[in-house]
Amino acid sequence: MSINIRMRGKSKGGVAEVKALIKHPMESGARMNKKTGKPYPAKFIDMVEIMVNDTKAVDAQWSGAVSANPYMAVQVKANAGDKITINLTDNTGEKGSESLTLK
Amino acid sequence: MKRRSFLKSTLATGAAVAAANAGLLTPSTVLADWNKKAFSAKSLDDALNGAYGSAAATASGDIKLKAPAIAENGAVTPITVDATGISGVESIAILASKNPMPLVCEYAFGAGALGYVSTRIKMGQTMDVIAVVKAGGKLLKAQQEVKVTIGGCGG
Numbered sequence: 001m002s003i004n005i006r007m008r009g010k011s012k013g014g015v016a017e018v019k020a021l022i023k024h025p026m027e028s029g030a031r032m033n034k035k036t037g038k039p040y041p042a043k044f045i046d047m048v049e050i051m052v053n054d055t056k057a058v059d060a061q062w063s064g065a066v067s068a069n070p071y072m073a074v075q076v077k078a079n080a081g082d083k084i085t086i087n088l089t090d091n092t093g094e095k096g097s098e099s100l101t102l103k
Numbered sequence: 104m105k106r107r108s109f110l111k112s113t114l115a116t117g118a119a120v121a122a123a124n125a126g127l128l129t130p131s132t133v134l135a136d137w138n139k140k141a142f143s144a145k146s147l148d149d150a151l152n153g154a155y156g157s158a159a160a161t162a163s164g165d166i167k168l169k170a171p172a173i174a175e176n177g178a179v180t181p182i183t184v185d186a187t188g189i190s191g192v193e194s195i196a197i198l199a200s201k202n203p204m205p206l207v208c209e210y211a212f213g214a215g216a217l218g219y220v221s222t223r224i225k226m227g228q229t230m231d232v233i234a235v236v237k238a239g240g241k242l243l244k245a246q247q248e249v250k251v252t253i254g255g256c257g258g
Contacts, residue, residue, distance in 0.1 A: 019221075056215075058210055059210070059211040065199060065204065067222075
């Protein structure tokens with residue numbers, strides 16, 4: 001199963017704001033399960049990259065302190081017609097990828 | 104005989120140098136992986152040292168840090184760091200001062216990106232949010248207190 005990403009982007013004057021909403025529990029590994037007394041196992045997105053036409057523009061690393069179902073917005077230099085791709089990996093190795101062409 | 108032992112020792116040194124080189128190369132390849140040292144650090148200084156190799160950041164008015172004065176739900180605290188007013192931004196990190204592990208996220212920017220990040224983070228209690236910007240090899244920071252009325256680490 002891959003991680004679900006919804007993304008939007010709009011270019012204005014050579015700069016595109018790329019927004020993404022990701023469906024993910026972002027379990028830090030510190031939260032206790034009160035019934036068993038053991039922590040819920042960690043499952044959070046740790047690596048995020050944003051590509052503009054196959055060139056890496058943003059390389060991010062996250063911890064489990066990023067909110068569940070993360071929202072992210074960044075700005076990249078891109079024009080209409082450029083392809084933006086988001087690639088994600090979580091600490092269990094699950095991956096997600098989504099791309100769009102700027103209008 | 105002497106020459107032989109000389110050769111031997113040179114070879115051994117050569118091997119040692121190669122090993123040292125390999126050792127020196129490892130950290131740079133590890134950098135592409137998740138920075139466990141920085142993210143598992145329990146203090147702000149250790150987190151910054153792990154992420155940037157230095158904890159000496161100077162306060163800058165050019166970083167626009169947008170965070171709520173009061174967060175009703177600490178589990179989803181919207182944070183925006185706008186450093187587009189600074190040239191040559193290489194990286195932005197967001198830290199929550201009193202979280203068990205302060206470093207929340209770190210964004211490295213290539214030539215195709217601007218120094219701007221907006222995200223949502225978890226905060227367990229009232230504390231300072233710190234944005235650290237690396238630009239031109241220097242560390243700059245801005246911070247703001249966020250009052251949390253409901254704890255956020257429960258997710």
